[in-house]
Amino acid sequence: MVKKESVSKINMYRITLLRTSIQIISFILIFGGAFGLAATFIVLPIMAPAGNPYTTVMGAWQLMELMLTAAIFPFLAIAIIVIGSLTIGRSFCAWVCPFGLISDIVSYLGKKKRVSKTTNSSMFKLSIYIAFIFLFIDFSIAYNQAIGTSIYSYFGEFYREPSSIIEPTTILFSMLFWYFYWGLYPTGLEELSKLLNYPPVFWFRLIVLILAISLNYYIPRWWCRWICPLGGLMGIGSKYKILKVYVDPKQCLGEKCGECVKVCPMGVNILDFIGKEISSPLCTSCLMCLDVCPTNAIKVRI
């Protein structure tokens, strides 16, 4: 603590500043179509809406769903998720994902509430269940596509990407984008009655989006921790990641300090990993813990 008091705040949060800069640059590049960039064939382990015309890269989860529901085995999405999570873990969640940036902005402004580590880790399992429920739905759709049965009536507009009904990035950058693009909003008081005729699914998705963004005020990255299906899948593999964050037992002050636990946006109890690598499936390697550690006990190593 003493060591850091003399260091300026900017210097203290240098990795966080670097990360935020990378997040902003990534955000601009992901929606680079708006600045004249052409769509690429790059797939990243992030949530990127394919339905937005300005998106230049593809999210691995979206690709997996789109391929499965088109009855194509998603080798590419599996390769990106497996190789990504085993090498750098969930780093893309912290450094690149556009919804991660939005969550971080809201949580910087918010009042962080501590969630117990048991609740945090058991709620993480919810994201795995959500991922497998959607994968089961996707496989069912793929089977129906393969045998030529029409499933459109069951899933409506969501038959190619069922998880998009609750996926905030898609709701924000795809559904709301088209809502404003087509001018479907009421333009005057006399048109307010239009709102009553909106389909319930629109309101449902809007509520999901509002909750996904606003709850970050109290629980940073709550969506990424507990709901994100890609995060759930990546979390399984990130337990075995090669790039590790390690807590040095000789330098760590333990319970006396606990600065790392206070700042961790994913609510990982880093003190449980003293002398070990942080193998929590929730760790996104954002390195905020490394930034605030007064004794430099937290290190990145292979």
Add this chain to the structure above:
Amino acid sequence: MNYRKWSIRTIFLILGIISLIYAIKSEQWEFVREILTKFIEYENGGLPQLFLT
């Protein structure tokens, strides 16, 4: 050295690399490019059709 961790890592990495080889072989990047360069009506939550009916 944690052999259990390294064996799990190796098995999954091999699976990932095999998936990558199959993805390259079946030119799945073309699917990505196609999706990103065309209009996807099923990601819009039924817009605008649901609003106009």
